[in-house]
Amino acid sequence: MTHEVVTEAQAPLPHRATPFWQMHGITKRYGGILALDDVDFACERGEIHAVLGENGAGKSTLIKIAAGVVTPSEGKLMLEGHEVGFATPQEANAAGIVCIFQELSLMPDLSVADNICMANPPGRFGFINHRAQRRRAEALLARVGCEDVNPLELVKNLPLSRRQMVEIAKALGREPRMLILDEATSALTAADVGKVYGILRDLRRDGLAILYISHRMHEIEELADTCSVFRNGRHIETFAKGARSDNEIIRLMIGREYTQVYPPKPAHREPPPPALTVKDLSWGRRLKNVSLNVGKGEIVGLGGLDGQGQRELLLALFGVLRGVSGAVEVDGKAARLSSPGQAKSDRIRMALIPEDRKSEGLLLPMSVRDNISMASIGRFTQGPGGMFIDRARQDARIDEMVARLSIKCGDTDSPVGTLSGGNQQKVVIAKWLMTEARVILLNDPTRGIDVGTKQEIYQLLRELADAGTAILFYTTDYDELIGCCDRVSIMYDGGIVRELKGEAINEENILSSALNIDLNTGPNQPAAAGEPRA
């Protein structure tokens, strides 16, 4: 399969009769489930090839096969026209195929330098030359624009966005000929995303083949030369960028007409009675006098660059942080929040959909049913002193939730870890809906989730708001702030610098407030205090 690529930035490469990387008739079965079904796929050197598809479309399996993590049930792999087979990630690495996985492949207790040089440390006779290792780590960190990271620092002490850059540095250190990125920018700050784009373009010019998997359409627009769409384990179509419109691409991905991403916002109206009022909330140097309110039935967005205190604000409200000062009121009653248990109690009824569903949201080996009921067991008790769980009543509610959120699981008794990412996130949401929360806090709930599920989540949030729930929604995706939120508060350096309403919620305003610059006074003039808040 060959295709003409139309990008002027690309260095002319000699036309090859055989593509650099080919997968022929690849089929992969997990038990009775067909993850990939007779897939043909090819990738050239010097191109960025975007792989698109919903969660469960087979993208992950495709790259796991290329990276040597999974062996295909049928079909063959060809590198430069020669058939190859990888039994382990090492063998794929040796052939020049390096993968940056969504789940970071870093060892948290080891230093940055150790991690970067993990697979092939400099040295002799099996001993590591620490000085050379450090030099190499420094050079690679500089290559990805992370000179501020000390190579001796332990990875676990770095923020998530830095870890992801270390991950990229580590991959580059293995001198890949084909680089695979699986949602590699999902945790990055806007500035780092820009750096990564630059690196990827350099690598393309150097003649690398780059496979790029992302759920963010604008990234694909910006980077990709070629796009391949997968759906239900099948390769649907490969086309040059620009050959298809966004709507066409999304239709190919979800296999149905893509009408409207975001549900309509309610018309302009009187400010609703406040459900959550926050006054002068401070926590160390990370939160500085944050004041905001969320009305009944309102969706308030939290925006800004990554790491400006948004997560800390949500955690403080949910009682996770120690030593928080300031006042919080829920429905006009003062709330002293010192633990999640208290935050979810009947008096307050707050819920937090956490950022990392695998560690903070779910108990992966436990069943879908147990996970959904985890936060609301106390509501389904019977017998003396509420000692026993009323299974019948609880199970009826769980089934209701599974149906309402259309959670796709074979059986509610199967472990939640067997579900796809989107369905796992729905289980987390269902868990907190079971508590009939009055205030729902969301911490970047759509990260790494497919378009279809995202749409369902937006719809659900609006339905909840219409039913009177107050929603505080932190997201790193500007589109979601614009599409979903009635008001948006932008955070910078631990404080709220600006509040946007109605038509003012647009990309330009969000971006300029996030960078704390005032576009009217010039791009490089930091605004003294942001605009006066409403």
Add this chain to the structure above:
Amino acid sequence: MSLADLKLRLAQSQGLIIAVVVFVLMFTLYIANHPAGLTVPVVTTAANKAVLLALVSMAQTLPVLTGGLDLSVGMVFVMTNCLASTLVSGSPLEVALGIVVVLLAGAAAGFVNGAIVVYGRLQPIITTLATGAVYYGIALLLRPVPGGEVQEDLADFMTWTVFDTVPTSLLLLLAVVLLVWLPFRNSVVGRGCYAVGSAEGAAYMSGLPVGRSRLAAFTLSGLLAGIAGLMLTFVTFSGEASAPIGGTYTLNSIAAVVIGGTSLYGGAGGAIGSIFGAFILRTIDDLLFVFDLPPLWQPLFQGVVLLGAVSLGAARVFRIRNRLELFN
């Protein structure tokens, strides 16, 4: 090395530094209250006892670093002791050969543990509980009643001093650190062990030989326990298949590893911390002796001191302001 680097290094070896400081304080207290004071015999006696536990604790450190407990180190220690009490005697050649066989037996025991854990995919804690019983059984077969012999000149040398100043046992420990531990820690396989303990999935994804690293950790652990067993033979001049000794050493080695700053979750720490952890545990006994506590009080006091020592390492909890970090 810049100041920032130095700060990082110090922060990263906090556990080790605490262990060293606590040991120095305790040992000073001991010497100050000892009727004889700082003399060669006092130090040598203390060293001979401490080095045994230090070696077993080093052996325990390796599996712990990969994220698993080894309940068989004490039994390998006892088994190699019994083996040494039958083999390490006679002509110099026989003695040398005997030592080699004893050390190989220790390494083989560790290798078996590792092979079962890696290829059988069993939990280390339960695997070594079972193999520990097997090794104890072998010890009993080798030496049904206490006894045996060991080359006396060698034993005297190993339990006395070099140039009448430095205890030989301490030099042995130093040699093990310099020739076994440090090279291992700086090797690719050694770092693989830290990687496996820190995040096994990530280590595999990084293309590391996960199984081989773990196997190496257990094998080296067996070798270190074998060195300890050999040393025990020199100290006691005999072999004894004693279940209490094996059990006590196993449990104390876990305590020493924790006091020395190695995480029971794996991935962080090191054998040098464990050596000082072992020294601390031993000095507790000695302190009880010089302060002449009634024997009935000893276990209670030991437990309290142990709790205190472990708590020092956990003091960071009070500084945590995000409760989620308590669980990491």
